[in-house]
Amino acid sequence: MINVIRVPAFSDNYLWLFHHSGSNRAYAVDPGDAQPIEKALQEHGLTLAGILVTHHHWDHTGGVDDLLKNRNIPVYGPHSNNIAQITHPLKDNEYLDLEDGAMGFKVLEVPGHTLDHIAYFSDEARILFSGDTLFAGGCGRMFEGQPAQMQGSLARLAVLPEETAVYCAHEYTESNLAFALAVEPENKDLVARVESVKQQRARGEATVPSSIGVELKTNPFLRVAESSVIAAAEHHTGTRPSNNAESFAAVRGWKDNF
DSSP states (O other): OEEEEEEEETTTEEEEEEEETTOOEEEEESOSOHHHHHHHHHHHTOEEEEEEOSOOOHHHHTTHHHHHTTOOOOEEEESOTTOTTOSEEEOTTOEEEETTTTEEEEEEEOOSSSTTOEEEEETTTTEEEEETTEETTEEOOOSSSOHHHHHHHHHHHHTSOTTOEEEESBOOHHHHHHHHHHHOTTOHHHHHHHHHHHHHHHTTOOOOOEEHHHHHHHOGGGOTTSHHHHHHHHHHHSSOOSSHHHHHHHHHHHHHTO
16 A cells, blocks of 8 residues: 655645655655655655655756755656656656556657656555646646647556546646636536536635546546537637547647637
8 A cells, every 4th residue: 555645835836745654654746845745745744765756847856956865765757857856757658666566657759848848656555646748627737848749648547447446746726727628618517526626615625636537527638539629729719620639739829829
């Protein structure tokens, strides 16, 4: 069993700590700030055993140097010239074995938000650390990749088991769903989720993790092949998309200016 600890940082980031139940050796995911990680380690009686990075943006890597002070621990991440601290660069479909097989993650290259973005998926635990590729109710902006690239990356995550918990890196869910509702106002699953999330946020609760199953029903960026999303894309752009990448590009461009 893998225990995952949510570590809020900045205004809307989530950093993550995880460890195998019964062990105090923890791993940090995308530690943009060291201080919240250090505090969480102390509060939970954990020792930092390693760091996992999904991509090079500062709010995912900014705390790495401070966490490495007085620690000799591995830093896993993409093959990237932008992250000097990585000691163990990972390739697509590589299996990251942690704690002598007690935990393991398949590495998925998911370019689009950045070209070096990877995600970590545990089939056994049904856990996905998706960074800024897949959000609850949305997806990341394309800072470096192209629409076909990003759509392909999301499609790759969409086929993971529906019960997979999606641990993304930001609390964007409420605003993401407001846009989703503009795309699919008649989606009953989405309408219900919007109301549920509003209540969660009113109580000060986090909306992450989500699940692949929930995203398939309510996230327009995983629904670009649905007739309702295609029609919305055509209505917005005036041109009917001819494939999933064009449908995605239309909806992502709409979201960028929403």
